[in-house]
Amino acid sequence: MPDTVVSLQDTRLSLSGNAGMVDILKGIDLQVTRGETLGLVGPSGSGKSSLLMLVGGLDRATGGQVRVLGHDLTSMGEDALARLRRQHMGVVFQSFHLIPTMTALENVATPLELAGRRDAFDRAEAELEAIGLADRARHYPAQLSGGEQQRVALARAAAPRPDILLADEPTGNLDGDTGEAIMELLFGLRDRHGSTLILVTHAPDLAARCDRVVRLVDGRLSDAAVQDAAE
Amino acid sequence: MSLTVAARIARRELRGGLRGFRVFLACLALGVAAIAAVGSVRQSIETGLQQEGATLLGGDAEIQLTYRFASDEERTWIDDNASAVSEIVDFRSMAVVTRDGETERGLTQVKGVDAAYPLLGEVRLDPAMPLAQALNGTQDLPGAAMDPVLVARLGIAVGDRFRLGTQDFVLTAALIREPDDAGGGFGLGPRTLVRTEALQSSGLLAPGTLFASAYRMTVAAGTDMARLETQATGALGGSGLRWRDSRNGAPGVGEFVDRLGAFLVLVGLAGLVVGGVGVAAAVRSYLSEKTGVIATLKTLGATTHTIFLAYALQIAALTGIGIVLGLVLGALAPLALAPVIEARLPLPAVFGIHPAPLAEAALYGVLAAALFTLWPLARTEQVRAAALFRGAATSRLLLPRWPYLLALALLLAALVGAAAWLSGLARLTLWSAAGMTAAFVILIVVAAGLRRLSRRLARSRAVRGRSALRMALGSVGGPGSEAGSVVLSLGLGLTVLAAIGQIDANLRGAIARDLPKVAPSYFVVDIQTDQLDPLLTGLRADQQVSRVETAPMLRGVISRINGRPAAEVAGEHWVLQGDRGITYSAAPPNGTQVTAGQWWDEDYSGPPQVSFAAEEAAEMGLQLGDRITINVLGRDIEAAITSLRNVDFSTAGIGFILSMNPAALAGAPHSHIATIYAQPEAEARLLSQIGNAYPNITMIRVRDAIARIGEVLRGIAAATTYGALATLVTGFIVLIGAAAAGERARTYEAAVLKTLGATRRAILLNFALRSAIFGLAAGVVAIAAGGLAGWGVMTFVMETEFSFEPVSALAVVTGGALTTLAAGLGFAWRPLSARPARVLRARE
Incomplete structure (x- = not known):
């Protein structure tokens, strides 16, 4: 029986904006099993990134339940969520989100340091070497190209060997060839560490590489579009 | 043509409002306000002294003689040239009270007056009564009015007797106010007012005793005082007389107020320089946000000159607003505080809007704003159109072209020159300017060194595993570091405070701690020749x-x-x-x-x-x-x-x-x-013995005199500290500005760190550590620079020994670290409480 690592039940998210409350997610039910790769697709504004943020504990659901690795995220405090991410999750963003005041090496070492790993820098160096960026370790993000920044972000997410990798359109800001290389790296890392991968993407060919793809439309999972890539 | 276009661009840019310029405006307004307020108070006092000159002097003119009364010839000249004359005699003596066999003595400054006193103004007594009635006394004894401080010290009350020399007096009233008090200058003893004729048998006005006589005159309205002075010195010039008249009724006080005011303006100017750091930072931050706009304008064909003008005009408009705000504040604050200031001043002051000090403050404001904004403005030249596509402007500190450097040098010279000329303290101004410039350079070097050291430490194995410290060091040493603006603004403010602290502590130390070790117990005056031998014989036989x-x-x-x-x-x-x-x-x-x-x-x-x-x-x-x-x-x-x-x-x-x-x-x-x-334990006995044996002799207890001088110094130190605090407040505003400017970056950093698993405590520790690093660096530099300034002032100006005062120094470092910590943590709330998803999404 497959081991469920992510479980959403009637999950809702509403945000207040200038025009009042806006319902972003309108009751999502979704299970993700250990080692699975799940593609989240859908038009812009459908709620894909928001859903990913809820799974990462980076935002709080306003209704329903979000369980990750057996933890109910809706009842956990900010710091407990941070500790959960530190131990079990890695997140990759479209805009890389490297800390501009840290070098590539320091960026990669930070989550390992936060997890209390004594060999944080050695491991960070090994990760950078693995993605071919050993010579850029002492460079600040502003001194790296977009592709290099995303590779550093990938190394940072993968360095703690997370159970779950969350990737939010990781190739959205990159050209085709660079994006292709990044995806190779992402799937390579996932294969190497056996992590569960949830990937938000607009690209059908990327989605096609996932074990399963779910489609979001207007804050709901679209039944018609839900497919199992394996079928 | 380019000016019109530039003005139009400037107007459009300013439509966004003044939100990003709050620190700019606050720094400039506060600096200008402090200078305008000090200048206005000084002008108010000077106007008061001028308008009330005759009352302060006690007449339209005064002829003062030392040691003697006027000769017949002199008196005749005085009577011939005045419509009314009052003769005053002034000297130090001991007021003696004997009660139940115990004798109490107090040093007093005696003023003997005639029936015409006061020619101008009014003496206020408690209980209220005419002066003549108070000085007439009773049937047996002449009367006297005495300063309430001395009344309390001697433990007497109205109706009690006391003695001056060999003459008894009855205390008839407490002396609340003399109209001519401020003209007399610094006195070691509180005042006793008596009739001169009552002193004739006191033995205190014998030939050779130390007294001064003064002849106050009122003259017909419209008399040319300068001419009268010439006539007096012509007719009586060889007799050692000193002339004063209502043109400058209290010259010593006037000069003192002028000097202290000028000094405080210089302290205020230091505040403006500290504010200048904030002004420069605000302009730099504004222009860096405008990199995209500048690049776009260049793409559209705008010349470097037009762009420089467009932003210079905006800064000029904001400078105008800041200065006007400062002038309004600086002009109104003394008016609002007039009752409080008047109550503490023993001088008349005419509070009002005085244009001259406001113009001086405005001039300093314009020069300081120009000096501190020109460099950041010159950087608009360095923005390339390609910045639009690379997405980031260069953050390197590039030197502007030589015309700008020349303009900066000229502005600096103009600011220092104006301060030297307007304060009348050229030497002090030049030294202060040199000191500030040195502190400025040292702080820039230290900030650069701090960044380099932090960067190196962040990469060292020693801090691995201490993530908060490593991240704090990385942030201090990394790109976009706040080290420059924070260390500079806080460091300058603390340096001024540290220097004043060291000077103040050393001065007080020299007077209160070191002087008594070498000073005599008593300074004895008015020993008559025939009293000298018996007095010396007695003292030399005394074991103590x-x-x-x-x-x-x-x-x-x-x-x-x-x-x-x-x-x-x-x-x-x-x-x-x-x-x-x-x-x-x-x-x-x-x-x-x-x-x-x-x-x-x-x-x-x-x-x-x-x-x-x-x-x-x-x-x-x-x-x-x-x-x-x-x-x-x-x-x-x-x-x-x-x-x-x-x-x-x-x-x-x-x-x-x-x-x-x-x-x-x-x-x-x-x-x-x-x-x-x-020996200290013999002092009271000596006072009693000598006082009883020689009633005419005045004994000044040196400890009391030192305490009195200490009081005056404390007053000056307090005024200076207020001035320095204004500088520190400006420094604090600059700090808050820097902290506020960095809030967005910290919010983003906190969101990313949370994503990577950092708890709020870890993030807060990281922020607190970097604030402490800044505060500590600024504090250490302030101690070194302040100590150096203190050494310079004590060695070259005061010509006395300097000893480093650790308590004052420690207070400065602690204050610096706590201030930055408070500012840093005050702006940590939003970064800590923001949801990461929302912050990161906003950046996508």
Whole structure:
């Protein structure tokens, strides 16, 4: 029986904006099993990134339940969520989100340091070497190209060997060839560490590489579009 | 053409409002306001002194004589030229109260007046009564009014008796206010007011005793005071008189207020310079946000000149707003606080809007704003159109082109020049400017060093595993670091405070701690020649008296040097201000160090010779062989300087600028002074014994005098500290500005760190550590620079020893670290509480 690592039940998210409350997610039910790769697709504004943020504990659901690795995220405090991410999750963003005041090496070492790993820098160096960026370790993000920044972000997410990798359109800001290389790296890392991968993407060919793809439309999972890539 | 286009672009850019310029406006307005307020208060006092000059003086004009009353000839001239005349006599004495066999003594400054006093203004007494009634006293005894402080010290009440010399008086009222009090200058004892005729049998006005007489005159309205002065000095010039009139009723006070005001303006200017750092940071931050706009304008064909003008016009408009705000605040604050200030001032002040100090403050504001915004403005030239596509402007500190550097140098020279000229304290201004510039450069170097060191430490193995410290060091040393603006603004503010702290602590230390160790217990004046031997015999036999020194003393005024008016030769040197003590001695007293020339033979009786204090002679440009004319008791004595000697005034012992051969002063009535060095427990007994035996003698307890001087210094130090606090407040605003400017970056950083698993505690620790690093660096530099400034002032200005004061220094470092910590943590709330998803999404 497959081991469920992510479980959403009637999950809702509403945000207040200038025009009042806006319902972003309108009751999502979704299970993700250990080692699975799940593609989240859908038009812009459908709620894909928001859903990913809820799974990462980076935002709080306003209704329903979000369980990750057996933890109910809706009842956990900010710091407990941070500790959960530190131990079990890695997140990759479209805009890389490297800390501009840290070098590539320091960026990669930070989550390992936060997890209390004594060999944080050695491991960070090994990760950078693995993605071919050993010579850029002492460079600040502003001194790296977009592709290099995303590779550093990938190394940072993968360095703690997370159970779950969350990737939010990781190739959205990159050209085709660079994006292709990044995806190779992402799937390579996932294969190497056996992590569960949830990937938000607009690209059908990327989605096609996932074990399963779910489609979001207007804050709901679209039944018609839900497919199992394996079928 | 480009100006019109630039003005149009500037107007459009400013439509966004002033939100990003709050720190800019606050720094500039506060700096200008502090200077305008100090200047306005100074002007208010000066106007008050001018308008009330006659009342402060006690008449339209005054002729003052030392040691004697006016001769018949002088009195006739005075009566002929005045519509009313009042004769005043002023001297120090001891008020003595005997109660139940116990005797209480208090030093007092006695003022003897006639029936015409006061010619102007009104004496206020408690209980309220006419002065004549108070001084008439009772049937048996003349009356007296006494300062409430002395009344309390002596433990007497209205109706009680006390003694001055050998004359008893009855206390009829407490003296609440004398109209001519401020004109008299600094006095060691509280005032006692009596009728001069009641002093005739007191033994206190005997020939040779130290007293000053003054003849106050009222004259017909419209009298040309300058002409009257010329007439007086022409008719009576050789008699050693000193002239004052209502044009400058309280010259000493006026000068003091002027000097203190100018000094405080300089302190305020330091505040403006600190504010300048904030102004520069605000402009830099604004322009860096505008990189995209500037690049777009360049893409559209705007020249570098047009873009510079467009942003210079915006900054000029904001500078105008800041200065106007500052002037309004600086002009209104003294008006609002007028009742409080007036209540604390023993001087008249006319509060109002005074344009001159406001114009001075505005000038400083314009120059400082131009100085601190030109460099960031010049950087608009360095933005390339390609920045649009690369998405980031260069953050490197590039030097502007030479025309800008030249303009910066000229602006700096103009600011320092204006301050030197307007304050009248050129030397102090130049030293302060040099000190500020040095501190500025040191802080920039330290900030750069701090960044480099932090970067290196962040990468060192030593901090691995200490993530908060490593991240804090990384942030201090990494790109976009706040090290420059925070260390500079806080460091400058703390340096000013540290320097003032060191100077203040050293001054107080020198007077309150070091002086009593070497100073005598008592300074005794008015010892008559026939009293000297018995007094010395008694004191030398006393086991508890370690040393007694005496010297004959007369007072005189140096009127001419080599036949020319003294002021023409030596300007306004303090030795020429008023009368000076003169002594005589056949042989050089023990310990005398003659540095040039030779002391006269013991039996010398030729033309008068004088030995002059070496340091003062050098300052006045006097040399051996120069002839000086000294007026002693109305008689001119011309003496040749035949020797120079070292005189040490720092020990509060006997020290005379002028010492003459005995024959030169033969026949002049005089008294003697003495210094008594005794064990502290013997002081009260000595006061009682000598006071009982010689009622005419005045004993000044040196400890009391030191305490009184300490009080005055405390007042000055308090005023200076307020000035320095204004600088620190400005520094704090700059800090808050820097913290606020960095809030967005910290919010983003916190969101990413949370994503990577950092708890709020870890993030807060990281933020707190970097604030502490900044505060500590600024504090350490402030201690070094402040200590250096303190050493310079004590060594070269005060000419005394400097010792580093650790308590004051520690307070500065702690204050610095806590201030940055408070500012940093105050702006940590939003970064810590923001949801990461929302922050990160906003950046996508």
